[in-house]
Amino acid sequence: MKYHVVTLGCQMNMSDSERVISVLEEAGYQWTDNEEEAGVIGILACSVRQKAIDKVYSRIHKWNKWKNNKNLVTFISGCILPDDHEKFLKLFDITFQMKDLPELPKMISSYGITTPTHLNVGIDPHNENIEDFWNVQPHYQSNFEAFIPIQNGCDKFCTYCAVPYTRGREVSRPSKDIIAEVALLVAQGYKSITLLGQNVNSYGLDKKGEELTFPQLLREIGELGKRMKKEFWLYFTSPHPRDMTDEVIEVIAEYPVLGKQIHLPMQSGDDKVLMRMNRKHNMEKYRHIVETIRRIIPQATLFTDVIVGFTGETEEQFENTRKAFDEFKFNMSYTAIYSPRPGATSHRWVDDVPLEEKKRRLHQLTEDLRKHNLPYNESLVGQTVRILVRGEDRKEGFLTSYTEGKLTIRFACTDKSMIGQFADVKITSASDFSLEGELVEVAASC
Amino acid sequence: MKKHKVTQVRHLTDSTFVIRFERNGMEFQTGQFVLLGTKGAVDRREYSIYSGENDDYLEVLVREVDGGKVSSKLKKLKAGDLVDVDGPFGFFKFDPQSFQVQQFLFIATGTGISPFHGFVKTHPQLNYKMIHGVRKVEEAYDHDDFNKERVTLCTSGEKGGDFDGRVTEFLKTETIDENTNCFLCGNSEMIYEVFDILSEKGIPTSNIYTEVYF
Ligand SMILES: Cc1cc2nc3c(=O)[nH]c(=O)nc-3n(C[C@H](O)[C@H](O)[C@H](O)COP(=O)(O)OP(=O)(O)OC[C@H]3O[C@@H](n4cnc5c(N)ncnc54)[C@H](O)[C@@H]3O)c2cc1C
Ligand code: SF4
Numbered sequence: 308m309k310y311h312v313v314t315l316g317c318q319m320n321m322s323d324s325e326r327v328i329s330v331l332e333e334a335g336y337q338w339t340d341n342e343e344e345a346g347v348i349g350i351l352a353c354s355v356r357q358k359a360i361d362k363v364y365s366r367i368h369k370w371n372k373w374k375n376n377k378n379l380v381t382f383i384s385g386c387i388l389p390d391d392h393e394k395f396l397k398l399f400d401i402t403f404q405m406k407d408l409p410e411l412p413k414m415i416s417s418y419g420i421t422t423p424t425h426l427n428v429g430i431d432p433h434n435e436n437i438e439d440f441w442n443v444q445p446h447y448q449s450n451f452e453a454f455i456p457i458q459n460g461c462d463k464f465c466t467y468c469a470v471p472y473t474r475g476r477e478v479s480r481p482s483k484d485i486i487a488e489v490a491l492l493v494a495q496g497y498k499s500i501t502l503l504g505q506n507v508n509s510y511g512l513d514k515k516g517e518e519l520t521f522p523q524l525l526r527e528i529g530e531l532g533k534r535m536k537k538e539f540w541l542y543f544t545s546p547h548p549r550d551m552t553d554e555v556i557e558v559i560a561e562y563p564v565l566g567k568q569i570h571l572p573m574q575s576g577d578d579k580v581l582m583r584m585n586r587k588h589n590m591e592k593y594r595h596i597v598e599t600i601r602r603i604i605p606q607a608t609l610f611t612d613v614i615v616g617f618t619g620e621t622e623e624q625f626e627n628t629r630k631a632f633d634e635f636k637f638n639m640s641y642t643a644i645y646s647p648r649p650g651a652t653s654h655r656w657v658d659d660v661p662l663e664e665k666k667r668r669l670h671q672l673t674e675d676l677r678k679h680n681l682p683y684n685e686s687l688v689g690q691t692v693r694i695l696v697r698g699e700d701r702k703e704g705f706l707t708s709y710t711e712g713k714l715t716i717r718f719a720c721t722d723k724s725m726i727g728q729f730a731d732v733k734i735t736s737a738s739d740f741s742l743e744g745e746l747v748e749v750a751a752s753c
Numbered sequence: 754m755k756k757h758k759v760t761q762v763r764h765l766t767d768s769t770f771v772i773r774f775e776r777n778g779m780e781f782q783t784g785q786f787v788l789l790g791t792k793g794a795v796d797r798r799e800y801s802i803y804s805g806e807n808d809d810y811l812e813v814l815v816r817e818v819d820g821g822k823v824s825s826k827l828k829k830l831k832a833g834d835l836v837d838v839d840g841p842f843g844f845f846k847f848d849p850q851s852f853q854v855q856q857f858l859f860i861a862t863g864t865g866i867s868p869f870h871g872f873v874k875t876h877p878q879l880n881y882k883m884i885h886g887v888r889k890v891e892e893a894y895d896h897d898d899f900n901k902e903r904v905t906l907c908t909s910g911e912k913g914g915d916f917d918g919r920v921t922e923f924l925k926t927e928t929i930d931e932n933t934n935c936f937l938c939g940n941s942e943m944i945y946e947v948f949d950i951l952s953e954k955g956i957p958t959s960n961i962y963t964e965v966y967f
Contacts, residue, residue, distance in 0.1 A: 389795045462842055464799070466965070471842075548843075579945050582963045587844045589958050619941065652799065656967060 311345040316353025318544070319474075320385050320566055322454040322503050323405055325445035326350050327384070332446060334412035343373075347380045347415055352395075354388035355469050355648055364390075367398045367719040380418050382411070387474040388650040405459070406437040441480045450496045451695070451727030457485050457524070458504030462550045463547060464586045465574075467617060469650035470505055479510050482519045485631040486527055493537050498695050498729060499566075501542045508546040508555060510689060521582040529562025538729055540695070540711055545612070547572070548588035551596050553603075560604045567604055571596060572612035576631025577624035581619055585652075590631070597635050601659035606711030608638040615672060616665030618644040618656045625668050629675055636679045638714065642672050677739040684714070691733045692716070696725045708732070716742040754839045755779075758790065759830050760810060766891050768817045769864065770828060774836055776811045781804040783871040784964075787840035789813060791826045798823040800965070801845075801867040801938070804960075805874030811838075814867040814894060822832060830930060844870060845938070845964040848874045854932040857881040860920060861949055865939025865966060866894055873899055886943065887918035921946045931955045938964040 310331050314324040327349065328338065339345050348370055353359040363383070370381050382401035397403050401414050437459050447453050460467075460475045484500070492500055502524075504510065510521040519527065528541055541564050546555075548571060559565045571593075574580055578589045599608055613628060632640070644665045647654040694708040700717040706725060709719045718732050732744035761773040761847045772789075783806050791799030791822035817824045822947060830836065845868060859869040859881055867884050873879060876889075881910050882903050887893065888910030896904060907923050908914030920943060929935075935951055937944045951961055 345948070393795055402858055578958060579941075579948060581945060583941050583965050585965060591958050 308337055308346040309339040309344055310347040310349070311342045312349045312351065313340055313342075313366060314351045315359040316351070316355065318501075319453060319503055319505070320353060321353045321448075321455070322445070322456050323385065324326060325447055325454075326405075326408060326440065326443040327351065327668065329446035330408055330411055330443055334415075336412075342370075342610050346378060346380070349382040349384070352383055352390045352391075353386045354473050354650060355386055355647070357365035357649065360649075363395075363396075367395075370729050373400065380415055382415070383714070384408075388469055388473050390650065405440045407598060408440045408443060431669075435479050438481065441484060443636075447492075447497075449727075451496070452500075452697075453492050453497050453499075454501045454503045455485060455492075456480065456504065457502045457507060457543075458510050461505035462509075462586065463506060464585060464652070465551075466583065466652040466656075467614065467645065467648065469648045472650045474505065477506060477509060477513050478517055479513055482524050482527065484513075485524065486531060489528055490531055490535070493531070493535050493539050496537075496727075497541070498539050498727065500539060501544060502737075503544065505545070506550065507543045508550040508552075511699050521550070522552065522558045525555065525558045525565060526562070529558065529565055530610070532562060532564030539564055541565040542570075542713075544570050545572055546570065548593050548596055549586075553599050556599050556603050559607070566713075567601055567607040567711050568610065569604075569607055570610040570612075571600075573628075573631060573635075574612060574614050575617065575620070575624070576613075576628035576650060580620055583619065584614075584617060584745045590627075593631075594634075606712070608714060610639040610713070611635075611637045611641070613640050613642045613672060614645045615642060615668035616660035618645070618647075618653050618658060620645075620660055629671065632672060632675045632679065636683065638680065638683065639677065639711065640672065640676050642669055642676075644669050652704050668678060677742070680739045681737070684739065684742055686715075687734045687742060688737050689734065691731050692744075694730055694741075694744075696728055696730060698726055699723070714742060715740070718744045718746055720746060754788075754837050756835045757811070757838045758836045758942065759832055761769075761838060762830055763832055764773050765894050766812075768828075769814065769892065769894060770817075771812050771814050772827060772830060772836070773810050773812045774802070774838070776809055779811065779838070779841065781841035782846040782848060783865065783875045784794070784845040784868045785815070785841035786841045786845075786868075786964075787811070787838050788842070789827070790823060790837045791830065791884075792835040792837055794823075794826065794837070796823050797839070799842075799966075801864075801869045801919070803870050807869055807875060814870070815866050815947065824865045842966070845936070845962060847875075847936075848902060849876050854934065855880050856930060856933045858933045858935045859883040860886075860924070860935065860937045860939075862920060862939030862943045863885040864894070865943075868938055868964060869936070870895060870898060884920050884923060886939070887914070890914055919943075921950060922949050929954050930957060931957070932960070934960050934962070935961045936964075938966070940967055941965045 352363045359518040368730045381399045383395050383399045384403050458479050461471045462477045464471050508521045511518040647658050692710050696708045698707050702709040705717045706720045731747040734742050736743045757774040763771040786799045786801045789799045789800050800813035803814045815827050817828045884905045886907045890913040893906050906914035907920045909915045910917045937947050943950045
């Protein structure tokens with residue numbers, strides 16, 4: 308039977324969908340790009356974003372109509388709030404939590420034999436069987452870049468975020484399994500591996516004394532990199548400043564395979580906004596981390612996440628975020644306009660910054676980022692850097708790649724066999740958000 | 754999420770009450786909160802733990818919010834009912850041993866007094882001062898459980914407290930040693946203002962801990 312899976316939301320859902328696909332393939336189902344010819348269709352949903360939830364409704368209404376003319380089994384999983392879960396119970400044939408993924412083929416084959424409600428399990432925030440899910444060998448979507456979940460759930464309860472309510476409590480995956488998955492991927496020639504979790508650097512804290520800490524896990528992977536003598540870059544996302552210790556930074560500096568790019572969500576540059584966001588870090592702590600990174604790994608690039616227009620954010624508080632941009636000179640910021648997420652605490656608070664003002668703040672920060680990026684990127688012109696080729700560029704005759712610090716570089720080449728390979732590129736020109744270069748050793752067919 | 758049986762509901766004012774329920778072995782550090790809802794309800798909310806670490810029950814202090822979805826349902830609870838509880842969560846944890854200087858200032862508005870009740874119940878020998886801001890004298894929730902000399906009740910809606918006016922007005926008149934560990938809990942307006950006042954008085958940000966309710 309053919310199946311189709313729709314994945315909405317963030318990188319975590321993308322990574323989960325690799326395991327869903329793998330379980331279905333293993334059970335003998337065949338993938339189809341065409342929803343209409345599938346006998347089983349599933350969605351990995353995301354309650355965290357209203358738009359993603361709207362998409363679920365429009366899809367399921369369409370599929371349920373198809374059921375008048377053909378046999379179709381629908382399922383849903385992912386990041387789902389209890390409220391949405393209640394509604395989906397009535398609309399989908401099967402709802403399940405990721406920890407129950409290994410049971411999915413059984414649920415599909417017994418659908419129609421047992422009653423539908425029997426197959427619909429409630430949301431259990433404790434993630435006790437999540438290891439069964441992690442033990443599923445994923446069907447990786449790329450043959451040179453892979454994401455490895457190392458932890459599920461979040462206990463931080465930032466007031467703007469619904470993840471603690473959708474993914475439940477923080478649970479760390481056994482380190483031996485993570486290291487084994489990294490080793491397997493490296494042996495298969497993967498070049499870029501990202502450890503994934505809502506709070507990667509609180510890894511192990513739920514099993515204190517029994518499991519490695521996050522810096523210990525990184526060290527083990529660094530040692531593995533030395534032993535395997537294969538070139539790869541290992542990243543992680545997202546860490547929380549609260550749990551970012553000096554030790555993490557020291558370990559990154561020590562091992563060549565640990566990518567010199569650090570993503571450190573700041574969210575706001577104002578202490579009061581951070582309090583209201585319940586971030587449990589303040590600017591003093593954030594500054595300490597950035598200073599430590601600059602001192603120990605001066606070549607590291609720094610990425611961040613910022614929310615503009617959070618409930619009650621005043622002009623002065625926003626200006627503090629701008630000052631933080633001036634101070635930290637991020638290489639990239641994923642800046643989001645605040646919108647109340649159903650299920651999150653701040654959803655109950657007045658969303659009082661007008662949309663136009665939020666847009667202005669977003670635009671302003673993008674301009675600030677541009678202003679700081681340009682001189683940094685220009686300073687790289689003339690340097691030869693190692694890059695990982697990722698695909699064809701929008702500009703014809705060019706390939707796109709990124710540096711170890713995840714800065715995008717394009718270069719003239721039409722040899723697609725270079726995709727997924729490392730190469731050396733001399734940077735020839737720079738703009739605010741990208742770089743251009745030329746291959747140092749030109750492939751025969753470029 | 755676990756079901757816990759309610760053993761007692763104590764109404765302190767028309768709108769505020771303490772719900773006591775079975776602890777069922779839940780380990781927590783005073784200052785943390787639980788997610789609480791009536792049995793089987795989709796909506797649950799955060800409530801600081803009001804009882805002490807050594808009590809064999811759990812308590813929360815709740816104020817019914819006008820038109821509030823969850824607090825109004827909680828108000829109707831009776832002994833014997835079941836509630837859904839998840840937790841404990843949060844980093845407003847309080848362990849006096851982890852502070853070099855044993856000098857604490859607690860500032861609360863309304864039910865924001867709840868974690869401090871837990872702090873003091875767990876650590877009765879604590880060297881603390883507490884400023885509690887409310888509208889009316891009747892909102893001095895369980896002040897008998899605190900050392901009277903350490904507490905200042907600020908009433909903004911009527912006379913009769915230790916200070917007539919808001920917490921922030923009182924705080925401005927106080928001298929505070931810069932080594933004091935300051936804990937702020939309640940509504941964000943108060944927390945913002947108090948944060949500014951404390952900063953002006955030279956208290957470093959690293960000595961200020963906050964829990965925002967709304
Ligand atoms: C970490 C944390 C701990 C908390 N601990 C407690 C506690 O110990 N005791 C307690 O009573 N509440 C506490 N709260 C607030 C509580 O979680 C709920 O927000 C509150 O009970 C209202 O829920 P509701 O469903 O009844 O109202 P909703 O239907 O959610 O409507 C809430 C509306 O009331 C406002 N509101 C929320 N709380 C209050 C309040 N206390 N006074 C006035 N307006 C309010 C909100 O901004 C919103 O506009 C805590 C909140 C957080 C984030
Ligand atoms: S934003 Fe906060 S609550 Fe949400 S996943 Fe990240 S740390 Fe957890």
